[in-house]
Amino acid sequence: MKFDNIIIGGGLSGLTCGIKLAEQGKKCAIVSSGQSAIHFFSGSFDLLGKANGEEVTNPLESMKSLPENHPYKRVGLDKIERLTNDALHLLVRSGLNLNGQADRNHYTLTPMGVMKPTWLTLSDFTSFDQKDSFPWKKAVILNFSGFLDFHTLFIKDGLKKFDVHAQIKTVSMKQFDAIRKNPSEMRSTNIAKEFDKENAIEEFAQKANVLSDGFDVVILPAVFGLFNKTIADKLKEKIEKPVLLLPAIPPSVPGIRTQITLRERFQELGGTYLLGDNVEEGVFENGRLLEIRTNNHGDIKFEADQFILASGSFYSKGIVATHDKLYEPIFGLDIDGDSNREKWFDEKIFNDQAFMHYGVKTDQKFRALMNGEPVENLYVAGSVLGGANPLKEGSGAGISLLTSLHAAEQILK
Amino acid sequence: MNKNRSKEYDVIIIGGGATGAGTARDCAMRGLSVLLVERHDFATGATGRNHGLLHSGARYAVTDHESAAECIEENMILRKIANHCIEENNGLFLTLPEDDIAFQSQFVDACSSAGISTEIIDPKLALRMEPSANPDIIGAVKVPDGSVDPFRLTMSNALDAKLKGADILTQHEVVDILKDQDRVNGVELFDHEKKEKAKYYGKIVCNAAGIWGHNIARFAGVNINMFPAKGSLLIFGHRVNKMVLNRCRKPANADILVPGDTICLIGTTSERIPIEEIDNMYVSKDDVDVLIREGVKLSPSLATTRILRAYAGVRPLVAADDDPSGRSISRGIVLMDHKERDGLEGFITITGGKLMTYRLMAEEATDLICKKLDVDKKCETANIPLPGSEKSDETLNNVSQKVYSINGITQKSAKDRHGSLAHKIAQGDENEDSMVCECEGVSIGEVKYAINELHVNNLIDLRRRTRVGMGTCQGELCACRAAGLLCESMEEPGKAKDDLANFLQERWKGMSPIAWGETINEIQFTSWIYEGIYGLKPDNN
Numbered sequence: 001m002k003f004d005n006i007i008i009g010g011g012l013s014g015l016t017c018g019i020k021l022a023e024q025g026k027k028c029a030i031v032s033s034g035q036s037a038i039h040f041f042s043g044s045f046d047l048l049g050k051a052n053g054e055e056v057t058n059p060l061e062s063m064k065s066l067p068e069n070h071p072y073k074r075v076g077l078d079k080i081e082r083l084t085n086d087a088l089h090l091l092v093r094s095g096l097n098l099n100g101q102a103d104r105n106h107y108t109l110t111p112m113g114v115m116k117p118t119w120l121t122l123s124d125f126t127s128f129d130q131k132d133s134f135p136w137k138k139a140v141i142l143n144f145s146g147f148l149d150f151h152t153l154f155i156k157d158g159l160k161k162f163d164v165h166a167q168i169k170t171v172s173m174k175q176f177d178a179i180r181k182n183p184s185e186m187r188s189t190n191i192a193k194e195f196d197k198e199n200a201i202e203e204f205a206q207k208a209n210v211l212s213d214g215f216d217v218v219i220l221p222a223v224f225g226l227f228n229k230t231i232a233d234k235l236k237e238k239i240e241k242p243v244l245l246l247p248a249i250p251p252s253v254p255g256i257r258t259q260i261t262l263r264e265r266f267q268e269l270g271g272t273y274l275l276g277d278n279v280e281e282g283v284f285e286n287g288r289l290l291e292i293r294t295n296n297h298g299d300i301k302f303e304a305d306q307f308i309l310a311s312g313s314f315y316s317k318g319i320v321a322t323h324d325k326l327y328e329p330i331f332g333l334d335i336d337g338d339s340n341r342e343k344w345f346d347e348k349i350f351n352d353q354a355f356m357h358y359g360v361k362t363d364q365k366f367r368a369l370m371n372g373e374p375v376e377n378l379y380v381a382g383s384v385l386g387g388a389n390p391l392k393e394g395s396g397a398g399i400s401l402l403t404s405l406h407a408a409e410q411i412l413k
Numbered sequence: 414m415n416k417n418r419s420k421e422y423d424v425i426i427i428g429g430g431a432t433g434a435g436t437a438r439d440c441a442m443r444g445l446s447v448l449l450v451e452r453h454d455f456a457t458g459a460t461g462r463n464h465g466l467l468h469s470g471a472r473y474a475v476t477d478h479e480s481a482a483e484c485i486e487e488n489m490i491l492r493k494i495a496n497h498c499i500e501e502n503n504g505l506f507l508t509l510p511e512d513d514i515a516f517q518s519q520f521v522d523a524c525s526s527a528g529i530s531t532e533i534i535d536p537k538l539a540l541r542m543e544p545s546a547n548p549d550i551i552g553a554v555k556v557p558d559g560s561v562d563p564f565r566l567t568m569s570n571a572l573d574a575k576l577k578g579a580d581i582l583t584q585h586e587v588v589d590i591l592k593d594q595d596r597v598n599g600v601e602l603f604d605h606e607k608k609e610k611a612k613y614y615g616k617i618v619c620n621a622a623g624i625w626g627h628n629i630a631r632f633a634g635v636n637i638n639m640f641p642a643k644g645s646l647l648i649f650g651h652r653v654n655k656m657v658l659n660r661c662r663k664p665a666n667a668d669i670l671v672p673g674d675t676i677c678l679i680g681t682t683s684e685r686i687p688i689e690e691i692d693n694m695y696v697s698k699d700d701v702d703v704l705i706r707e708g709v710k711l712s713p714s715l716a717t718t719r720i721l722r723a724y725a726g727v728r729p730l731v732a733a734d735d736d737p738s739g740r741s742i743s744r745g746i747v748l749m750d751h752k753e754r755d756g757l758e759g760f761i762t763i764t765g766g767k768l769m770t771y772r773l774m775a776e777e778a779t780d781l782i783c784k785k786l787d788v789d790k791k792c793e794t795a796n797i798p799l800p801g802s803e804k805s806d807e808t809l810n811n812v813s814q815k816v817y818s819i820n821g822i823t824q825k826s827a828k829d830r831h832g833s834l835a836h837k838i839a840q841g842d843e844n845e846d847s848m849v850c851e852c853e854g855v856s857i858g859e860v861k862y863a864i865n866e867l868h869v870n871n872l873i874d875l876r877r878r879t880r881v882g883m884g885t886c887q888g889e890l891c892a893c894r895a896a897g898l899l900c901e902s903m904e905e906p907g908k909a910k911d912d913l914a915n916f917l918q919e920r921w922k923g924m925s926p927i928a929w930g931e932t933i934n935e936i937q938f939t940s941w942i943y944e945g946i947y948g949l950k951p952d953n954n
Contacts, residue, residue, distance in 0.1 A: 040938075042946045110948035112910060146847050148857070148894040157907055184848045247946050249890055315938045321929040323705070342698055345928060349921035350914070350944065350951040355933060391945050 002303045003029045003272070005411060006292065008279050008330065009310035009318070011036030012397060013382025015262040017308050017404035019090055022269035024412055029272040029302065031279050031294055036316060037383070037396070038262075041255030042247050043222060044108050045091075045098075045401065047084065047119035048072075049394020055117055055131075059398070060084075060103045069387040071399050074364070075406045087401040088120060094265035095229070096258060097123035107131045111151055111246050113158010119398060124222060124232045124254050126244045134162035136216035136242070142208060143221065145172045146180045149188055149249035150221035166219075169211045175200045192226035192253040201231060205238035212241045221248040225257050279330050282307075284370070289331075289378045306411045309333075309360065309368060310382040310404060318384035319358060326358060331378075334361040334369040336386035352392050359386025366407055379407040422448045422580075424782050425600055425615035427587055427629055428622035429453075430460035431563060431768055434570035435775030435794070436621055441577035442797070443783060443790040448613055449571065449579055450602060452586035454874045456567040458623045460768060461877065462694075462726025464646065464671045464680050466657060467491065467499055467559030468769045471506060471531070472664055474523035475516075480745060481527035484769050488557065490795045491566075491772070497801045497832025498566040502672060504558025504657030505534070505543055507550045509710060512662050517552045520661055524556065531556055545654040545712045558657035560673040563768055564877040565830065568867060569799040576800065583868055590618060590632040590760070597633055597751075597759040606870065617782050620762040621774075624691050624729040630762060635755040637762060638732040641691050643725050645700040646680030647708070647927065650719040650885045653677055658711045667707030675853065675884065676721065679708035686727070696723040696926040719931050721887065722923035731765045746770060748777050752785075759785075801832030826854035830879065831862075838862045849898065850891035852884020860895055864902045872896055872916040885931075887920045889939045893947070914951050917943060 005021050007014045010032025018030045048059035048066075056062040060081055063072050072080055084102035091098060098120040100106055105117035107128040115131040128135075139159060141152045156166040175194045179185040194200050212218045222245040224232040232254075236243045267273055277296040282289050291301040311318035311330065319335065320327055321344070326335045337358030338344065344355040360368055360380050367374040381404035383396060390396035424440050426433050429451025437449040451457075470484030491499060508514050517533070524531045532555040539553030540546055546553075575581055584605040591599035591612060599614035618633075620626045627639040652672045660668035671678045682700050701723055708715045731747045747765035751757040763778040776792045783790060828835045838845075838858045845858035863869050863878040872895055875881050881895045882888030892913060900909035917939065924932055943949040 037941075040942060040946065110946065112948045114948040116948050148847060148849060148897060149890075151893060151897045151900070153897065153900045154910060157910070180847070184851055186847055249893060250942060250946075313937060315934040315941075317934070321933045323702075323927075323929050341929060344933070345925045347695075347922070347925060348951070349918050349936075349940070353940075356937070356940075391940055396941075396945070 001029075001300060003027050004304060005029075005306050005308065006031065006302055006304040007308045007310055008292075009036070009312055009316070009382065009384070010263070010273065010275065011310065011312055011316065011382065011400070012038055012262075013400035013404035014308070014310035015259075015266055016087070016090060016401050017310060017381055017408050018266045018271050019094060019262065019269065020405055020408040021411065022266060022271045023090075026411075027270070028266075029274060029304075030266065031274045031277050031292075033278050033317070034276055036259065037312060038255045038259040039252060040250035041252045041258060042108070042110075043122045043125040043245075043252070043254050044118035045120040045397035046394040047102055047105075047398035049105065049117040050392060057105055057117070058103050059105060059119060067387075071385050071387055071403050072395075074366070074387070075402055079406070080402065083402045083405050086405055090405070091120070095261050099123060099127045109158075109244065109246060111155060111248070113155045113161070117394065122254055122258070124225070124245050134159065134164050137164060138215045139164050139166040139217045139219055139244075140212045140215040141166055141168045141219040142171055142211060143168070144176060144191060145170045146176070146186045147191065147221065148186070150246075155219060155246065167215070171204065171207050171211070173200060173204060187251070188221065188223045188248045188253050189226060189251050189256065191223045195224050195231055196226050196228040198228070198231065198234075201235055201238065205235060208239050212239070215241060217242045217244055219244045219246060222246060223248060223253050226253050227257070227260065229257065229261070282331050284375065287373060288376045306377045306379065308379045308381055308404070308407050308411075309384060310380075311384050313359070313383040314355070316383070319360070321355070328360050328384075331368070331370065334372065335359070336361045352389055356389040356391055357386055360384050361386070365410055366403065379410060381407040420614070422446045422613070422615040423786055424448070424617045424619055425450065425613060426619045426621055427600065428458070428620070428626070429455040429567070429571065429583060430458050430621065430623055431456065431567045431570065431771035432460075432623070432763055432766070432774050432778075433621035434567045434574065435771045436619060436763065436778045437574035437579050437581070438570045438577070439775045439779040439792060439794050440782060441574045441579040442793055443779060443788060445782070445786065445788065447574060447579035448615060449574060449581045450585045450587060450600065450613075451583045452605070454583050454870065454877060455571055455868070456564045456877060458625065459726045459728060460563050460567055460623075460771075462646075462724055463563065463644070463768055464669055464678050465561055465563055465673045466669060466671045467561040468767070469504060469556040469558045470527055470529050471504070471520070471524050471556040471558070472659060472669070474527050474529060475520055476663060478523070478527055480767070481523070481529065483746075483773060484767070485527060485529045485557070487769050487773055488559070491561065492559075494795065494798045495561070495566055495569065495802055496798070498562045498569060498799075500560040500673065502559050502656050504556045504659060505539055505546065506554040506556060506659045506661035507539070507546055507711065508552030508661045509547060510549055510551055512660065514552050517554060517661055521554060529556060543654060543656045543658065545714055546658060547710060547713055552661060554661060558659070560657065560671055561768070562673065565801075568878060569801050571868070573800050581868065583874075584870055587622075587629055587632065590629065592633070595756060595758055597757060616759060617785055618760050619778055619782060620760070621764070621778065623764065624727045626729065626762055626764050627688060633751070633757060633760050635751050635757060635760070637749070637764070639688065639764075640730045640732060641686050641688055642728040642730050643684045643686045643694065644681030644728060645696045645704065645723065645725040646678050647701065647704045647723050648721045649677050649679070649715060650721045651676070653712055653714050653718055660711065667704045668711070670708060670711045670715075674880065679704050679711070679715065691727050694725040694727065696725050698926070700725070701926050719885070720927040721885065721932070723926040724923050729764050746774050746777060748774075748781060750781060801834040803833055826880075827856065827859050830859075837866065849894045850879075850881045850884065852886050852891070853880040855879045855881050855891070857898065860898050861902075864899060869899070871912045872899060873919050875899065876916075882916065882920060886935060887924060887939070888916060889935060889942065892916050893943070910949065911952065913943075914949055918951070
């Protein structure tokens with residue numbers, strides 16, 4: 001099978017890259033091994049939340065202080081602002097409703113009740129302008145009886161800092177009787193599936209309206225709209241008070257919906273999405289990747305002019321660690337990271353962990369290095385790139401979106 | 414001030430390990446008024462940091478006849494009194510091609526003279542009995558080894574002591590031993606929860622603090638010549654072996670693989686460390702490499718089995734008084750009457766020994782305490798089962814069938830963990846049956862039972878009682894769920910957030926020495942959830 005471009009990895013960067021290329025008329029395939037980091041999406045795309053230990057207000061400005069090997073710096077700060085606009089528009093064209101801007105972070109409330117700076121937030125969630133004030137005085141936090149993945153007391157405790165009087169109430173719904181019978185089934189996606197059917201939303205809204213009498217805002221777990229893209233809006237219409245959704249323990253319902261939305265966009269543009277397949281090996285010749293072979297397709301080869309590796313970090317298995325080495329498991333590309341495992345970790349879990357910075361080595365054009373030499377037509381994008389600790393910086397989504405757009409532009413040149 | 418100040422106990426026991434808890438039980442059973450104090454939580458020292466091996470004694474048969482004989486005797490007693498803490502797995506002593514097969518007959522003879530039953534098994538048959546064993550073995554001997562859960566064992570002793578009237582203070586650290594001239598008459602404690610000091614008085618103070626007993630003795634002004642020996646172990650994420658696997662040779666590094674609950678353990682190394690380091694146990698890269706290399710010889714599949722954690726404990730070895738260099742160290746039980754030894758009345762130390770002999774150590778210590786208090790009562794701990802292990806008219810199965818109607822996994826797990834006490838776990842309504850920890854099958858009901866009845870101060874304690882967070886995810890999802898429940902009972906959410914952060918740090922300590930493969934993936938994911946999405950910080954208050 002022959003494509004113009006083949007993308008390895010179906011997460012945020014793989015999909016972004018695929019959509020961009022497909023929008024420009026390229027015949028693309030994405031090979032995705034399964035779930036991606038979008039499945040534990042908080043509801044916001046971060047660009048840069050922290051730099052040099054300080055909280056960032058203007059990400060575009062603060063990027064200047066990042067180290068030279070940071071992916072943003074390597075893309076080129078002159079291009080970043082344009083790419084942030086492109087990313088936003090690409091996501092909006094795909095059908096996501098987002099709020100936020102690249103030159104000024106806004107804040108979202110975490111499930112610990114802490115305000116966190118971010119770039120783009122799904123319209124399901126509430127964006128705040130200020131980190132030290134909360135627009136409501138009296139909040140009711142509603143949870144479903146038997147749902148353990150939403151921590152109301154932590155939220156209540158966090159809201160104390162804003163002088164908010166919060167009360168926790170529980171809602172019982174007969175629609176959940178069946179899933180509550182099995183003790184491991186009362187999880188966010190199963191609740192969302194019930195609400196997707198639309199017959200539970202009316203009753204829930206009525207209950208919420210009764211329970212929120214006398215309060216200014218209703219706080220709920222973000223378990224609305226898995227496949228049904230309108231249910232979160234319907235809920236907000238039916239509840240008389242403002243609704244503030246907060247993330248629950250993954251899997252993230254808005255995250256899965258986002259993944260589906262982007263995948264559908266890619267497929268509508270004619271892209272081929274191979275789900276549950278793994279790239280096993282590649283055939284190289286004269287510094288070029290000619291073709292790849294996948295697990296599901298046996299001896300059927302996939303050829304392309306350019307390939308993009310967007311296989312993610314450790315948890316996505318884009319990079320693998322053993323007791324004596326780090327490696328890139330598909331092609332054996334060069335790794336930017338220490339081979340001595342004693343150097344990977346800090347003994348304090350909340351400190352900056354060295355392994356978080358590790359990734360595949362590339363040249364200036366983001367082409368993968370193999371034995372020190374660039375592979376002419378293999379680009380690298382997203383969190384499989386090294387050079388940043390996206391967790392500490394609050395830059396994970398930004399790096400994924402911008403490096404994949406950058407890779408797409410290299411290919412489209 | 415504290416209401417207990419004016420009360421004088423018959424005995425104050427220092428140390429919430431198996432020995433301390435066992436001594437508290439024994440003393441309480443003999444009618445003494447008892448205070449048990451522990452600076453952290455039950456089983457946080459050497460008790461909770463070993464193989465969890467129910468020794469048959471075979472390991473010591475050739476080199477230490479006395480220890481071997483003690484072990485097999487206590488082994489048989491524990492099967493009776495602590496059945497719910499024990500898995501009767503049996504063990505094999507394997508001879509590898511690199512080992513001397515001649516050792517086998519010497520080993521079998523030594524076992525039989527210590528009273529340990531052995532059976533020489535044809536290697537082919539041994540491999541059928543235990544398919545995970547190294548296929549190259551040239552000899553195998555079956556012995557009555559088993560597995561014991563030291564957390565459960567210690568907790569059962571503490572619970573029983575409490576049922577019989579003992580007072581128990583965890584999170585209370587001894588900061589001084591109180592004396593009146595040549596007589597010890599109490600302890601000064603620092604309460605880590607309330608951050609305040611208080612004095613407690615007793616006729617006898619029993620030092621059962623393991624290696625930390627070195628410092629306790631110093632408070633009393635006496636010197637015990639202790640030599641800390643660090644032993645490191647690895648926990649694997651699956652239970653690859655059904656029987657305990659040992660090397661049939663003189664005891665050496667990393668030659669025992671013990672199955673327990675859902676996992677198996679390889680250990681140990683042995684290394685003398687300075688006394689200053691006993692609170693700072695870390696497992697080095699070399700320790701890990703030795704454990705894997707030797708472990709794979711026992712069971713080759715360990716090479717590809719995920720490692721969950723690495724940890725180390727400190728054996729409290731005591732040198733004879735006339736041997737300050739520690740050259741001829743005993744691994745046996747050491748009971749010191751400081752009246753006889755140092756002219757200090759009211760103070761005794763029970764140390765040395767092994768988890769296997771905790772009950773015997775408790776018996777010997779209690780005998781001495783009774784003698785000093787002039788109490789004439791016989792020890793009954795070898796005959797009366799621990800709570801959770803009692804025989805009843807109904808089989809355990811029937812009890813649990815009755816109390817649980819819905820869920821198989823949590824039902825079985827809870828029964829395994831709490832024995833006949835499982836009926837105390839609330840159930841029946843779906844809220845109580847909901848699963849907190851999916852790896853280990855822990856329900857809300859079980860967590861609540863532990864919080865209400867088993868002295869749980871924080872998430873790390875909860876883990877020791879219920880196995881929350883001990884499975885393959887190492888607390889990735891369940892920690893937050895359990896923190897939520899703990900938070901409800903404490904009504905101090907700020908503290909619960911710190912507790913959650915501490916719990917993740919404690920899990921990380923054991924993961925970082927072996928954090929490659931799935932573990933590095935898991936920790937990255939966990940960090941994204943807690944730090945990335947939740948915004949948890951190391952210090953939330």
